[in-house]
Amino acid sequence: xxxxxxxxxxxxxxxxxxxxxxxxxxxxxxxxxxxxxxxxxxxxxxxxxxxxxxxxxxxxxxxxxxxxxxxxxxxxxxxxxxxxxxxxxxxxxxxxxxxxxxxxxxxxxxxxxxxxxxxxxxxxxxxxxxxxxxxxxxxxxxxxxxxxxxxxxxxxxxxxxxxxxxxxxxxxxxxxxxxxxxxxxxxxxxxxxxxxxxxxxxxxxxxxxxxxxxxxxxxxxxxxxxxxxxxxxxxxxxxxxxxxxxxxxxxxxxxxxxxxxxxxxxxxxxxxxxxxxxxxxxxxxxxxxxxxxxxxxxxxxxxxxxxxxxxxxxxxxxxxxxxxxxxxxxxxxxxxxxxxxxxxxxxxxxxxxxxxxxxxxxxxxxxxxxxxxxxxxxxxxxxxxxxxxxxxxxxxxxxxxxxxxxxxxxxxxxxxxxxxxxxxxxxxxxxxxxxxxxxxxxxxxxxxxxxxxxxxxxxxxxxxxxxxxxxxxxxxxxxxxxxxxxxxxxxxxxxxxxxxxxxxxxxxxxxxxxxxxxxxxxxxxxxxxxxxxxxxxxxxxxxxxxxxxxxxxxxxxxxxxxxxxxxxxxxxxxxxxxxxxxxxxxxxxxxxxxxxxxxxxxxxxxxxxxxxxxxxxxxxxxxxxxxxxxxxxxxxxxxxxxxxxxxxxxxxxxxxxxxxxxxxxxxxxxxxxxxxxxxxxxxxxxxxxxxxxxxxxxxxxxxxxxxxxxxxxxxxxxxxxxxxxxxxxxxxxxxxxxxxxxxxxxxxxxxx
DNA sequence: CTTGCAATGACTGAT
DNA sequence: TCATTGCAAG
Numbered sequence: 001x002x003x004x005x006x007x008x009x010x011x012x013x014x015x016x017x018x019x020x021x022x023x024x025x026x027x028x029x030x031x032x033x034x035x036x037x038x039x040x041x042x043x044x045x046x047x048x049x050x051x052x053x054x055x056x057x058x059x060x061x062x063x064x065x066x067x068x069x070x071x072x073x074x075x076x077x078x079x080x081x082x083x084x085x086x087x088x089x090x091x092x093x094x095x096x097x098x099x100x101x102x103x104x105x106x107x108x109x110x111x112x113x114x115x116x117x118x119x120x121x122x123x124x125x126x127x128x129x130x131x132x133x134x135x136x137x138x139x140x141x142x143x144x145x146x147x148x149x150x151x152x153x154x155x156x157x158x159x160x161x162x163x164x165x166x167x168x169x170x171x172x173x174x175x176x177x178x179x180x181x182x183x184x185x186x187x188x189x190x191x192x193x194x195x196x197x198x199x200x201x202x203x204x205x206x207x208x209x210x211x212x213x214x215x216x217x218x219x220x221x222x223x224x225x226x227x228x229x230x231x232x233x234x235x236x237x238x239x240x241x242x243x244x245x246x247x248x249x250x251x252x253x254x255x256x257x258x259x260x261x262x263x264x265x266x267x268x269x270x271x272x273x274x275x276x277x278x279x280x281x282x283x284x285x286x287x288x289x290x291x292x293x294x295x296x297x298x299x300x301x302x303x304x305x306x307x308x309x310x311x312x313x314x315x316x317x318x319x320x321x322x323x324x325x326x327x328x329x330x331x332x333x334x335x336x337x338x339x340x341x342x343x344x345x346x347x348x349x350x351x352x353x354x355x356x357x358x359x360x361x362x363x364x365x366x367x368x369x370x371x372x373x374x375x376x377x378x379x380x381x382x383x384x385x386x387x388x389x390x391x392x393x394x395x396x397x398x399x400x401x402x403x404x405x406x407x408x409x410x411x412x413x414x415x416x417x418x419x420x421x422x423x424x425x426x427x428x429x430x431x432x433x434x435x436x437x438x439x440x441x442x443x444x445x446x447x448x449x450x451x452x453x454x455x456x457x458x459x460x461x462x463x464x465x466x467x468x469x470x471x472x473x474x475x476x477x478x479x480x481x482x483x484x485x486x487x488x489x490x491x492x493x494x495x496x497x498x499x500x501x502x503x504x505x506x507x508x509x510x511x512x513x514x515x516x517x518x519x520x521x522x523x524x525x526x527x528x529x530x531x532x533x534x535x536x537x538x539x540x541x542x543x544x545x546x547x548x549x550x551x552x553x554x555x556x557x558x559x560x561x562x563x564x565x566x567x568x569x570x571x572x573x574x575x576x577x578x579x580x581x582x583x584x585x586x587x588x589x590x591x592x593x594x595x596x597x598x599x600x601x602x603x604x605x606x607x608x609x610x611x612x613x614x615x616x617x618x619x620x621x622x623x624x625x626x627x628x629x630x631x632x633x634x635x636x637x638x639x640x641x642x643x644x645x646x647x648x649x650x651x652x653x654x655x656x657x658x659x660x661x662x663x664x665x666x667x668x669x670x671x672x673x674x675x676x677x678x679x680x681x682x683x684x685x686x687x688x689x690x691x692x693x694x695x696x697x698x699x700x701x702x703x704x705x706x707x708x709x710x711x712x713x714x715x716x717x718x719x720x721x722x723x724x725x726x727x728x729x730x731x732x733x734x735x736x737x738x739x740x741x742x743x744x745x746x747x748x749x750x751x752x
Numbered sequence: 753c754t755t756g757c758a759a760t761g762a763c764t765g766a767t
Numbered sequence: 768t769c770a771t772t773g774c775a776a777g
Binding site: 628 | 768769
Binding site: 058059060086087088089112113137193194196197257258260261360361362363364383386417420422423424425426427545546548565566567568586587589590591592605627628 | 762
């Protein structure tokens with residue numbers, strides 16, 4: 001067990017305390033994954049059966065890496081039998097074993113976010129509600145948080161607090177939508193992401209034999225990223241651990257960044273109530289980052305009120321200061337960062353994979369992609385629209401899904417007329433109405449329209465029958481042919497492959513290639529199965545909805561610059577990290593300025609971003625950027641000012657323009673942001689000089705991009721862009737004269 | 753029922 | 768800006 005020698009004393013104790021409830025509070029970069037892996041290795045060394053170990057991670061990737069590390073220490077025959085994965089994938093598997101107990105078919109579909117929202121959109125329409133008020137994303141958010149708190153549709157309706165909230169927000173009928181949604185999912189044999197946890201709770205609640213079985217099977221339970229678990233997950237773990245109480249949770253309250261998904265820091269705090277004789281270990285030594293980075297991060301997180309006291313420190317080198325770069329536009333930001341990477345690569349002999357660019361929102365990636373491409377720096381984008389969410393992939397998966405589970409409503413709607421077979425909206429609507437009236441699935445109606453009294457022409461009926469026959473013929477092969485053969489067969493005989501092949505536009509070609517890529521993925525899956533067994537398409541479909549791009553990193557992606565959101569960067573580390581777009585209303589996001597707790601979560605996100613860096617961390621912001629095609633002006637983020645100045649290096653362009661950094665302005669802004677007051681620009685108060693008030697025409701005008709204005713010489717025009725805060729210069733498009741740059745001091749503009 | 757174009761809204765974050 | 772949705776014409 002010499003691997004234990006590499007641990008410090010806190011780590012070692014956390015590893016060795018295998019019996020009884022254990023909580024590990026692990027600061028950033030303190031070797032949390034290492035403790036988890038070694039703990040499992042240690043358990044196995046001491047003779048624990050790998051079948052008795054359950055390890056829940058935050059991403060599939062983390063699970064995979066941990067497995068690899070364990071098999072490195074212990075050998076992979078044992079490690080293979082550990083149950084390890086995300087909450088969603090582990091319990092999806094368990095649910096499939098017992099699905100009949102809940103009235104679901106074993107190959108129930110997993111609806112992804114798109115499916116859920118599309119179903120919600122149809123329901124809102126069916127209930128004749130305004131989809132501007134009942135926006136699918138919004139309704140989905142309500143339902144999701146209800147499920148994550150184990151509130152059933154009936155409980156939802158009966159909960160006066162919730163109903164009042166909905167009433168006050170002008171959406172009193174969400175409970176009806178929730179009810180209908182639940183029914184439709186059930187009829188379709190489908191579970192959404194939240195159901196995978198919610199139904200697991202139901203399963204354990206209503207079937208004690210099942211609960212009993214898993215309670216005894218999982219003698220040792222480990223949960224990573226415990227600070228980001230929600231109530232539903234918390235309760236699953238609590239139930240499973242109730243018998244042996246050998247539960248080990250690892251987390252860092254300072255890195256809790258998923259409250260929008262229902263994550264609850266309370267879970268960490270509740271731990272001591274649920275397990276009074278628990279032991280807690282704090283890992284405070286950071287092995288990842290330079291002193292400067294650790295201390296800078298500490299100075300930021302200290303601004304948060306809600307936190308568990310701990311002292312993260314490091315014995316690493318001091319390292320270089322955190323550089324702050326100010327640019328005029330988002331494009332310039334991209335160029336400058338790309339140049340920095342180019343130079344660092346040469347000066348420090350660094351590799352592409354040593355660099356990460358982290359941003360708040362996915363939409364920010366573009367300027368960096370362009371700039372990196374110009375310098376021939378290979379990059380890889382994580383997240384965003386994943387492979388499995390692309391239209392063409394979802395289309396073909398629609399066929400696979402319907403083949404495996406004909407009740408799947410969303411799959412059926414997606415493919416019943418793709419490729420075109422003359423079944424239009426009117427027909428589909430009739431089918432949906434009949435299905436609703438009779439409380440059956442769409443498939444049932446399509447299969448026997450006469451039974452449900454649907455008025456259709458003979459031609460349409462014929463087309464529907466052909467469609468049914470085709471899907472049924474696929475279904476026959478489901479457990480006959482191997483996954484690849486059937487997948488290929490469906491791709492061809494559905495006509496999808498032909499349809500895409502016909503499209504010779506660049507997009508069409510790439511769609512075709514994506515299908516090919518999917519098929520070769522299925523081929524690989526088929527060939528990787530154990531000797532003597534056959535991999536069926538239904539097996540492949542099992543967790544396809546839970547896969548993300550990060551799960552299948554390709555060999556050629558190894559040495560590339562990483563671009564991702566900060567959320568996606570959790571748990572990763574890079575020698576050089578660029579945190580970009582540090583602007584008010586972007587980071588912190590303007591949606592987070594309403595309450596202290598939301599702002600604190602943004603701050604934790606910033607903390608996570610900085611602490612990804614090992615050697616060097618660079619921050620950047622642009623004073624103007626495009627948003628929805630409009631140029632908007634922006635100011636530096638309060639978070640930059642929150643870093644202790646000793647750790648910052650301000651580059652020249654930063655100092656030469658814009659407002660200066662000072663901490664008094666910070667106080668004003670924080671004070672303001674917590675009060676209810678006006679929501680728009682909280683920032684200007686502290687440093688808006690009085691002089692602009694009277695002299696600047698723009699002030700009186702309060703110009704905004706998109707306004708229509710009148711100019712005495714050029715006539716009517718539209719504001720395309722503004723520069724400066726408050727605006728001093730505007731670009732206006734005049735139908736008669738084209739784009740004109742105007743100094744607002746001189747141009748006499750009038751808003752029309 | 754399909755096609756083509758205009759209109760519209762999305763940008764927090766992700767299993 | 769971009770992709771999806773809505774609507775009118777064939």
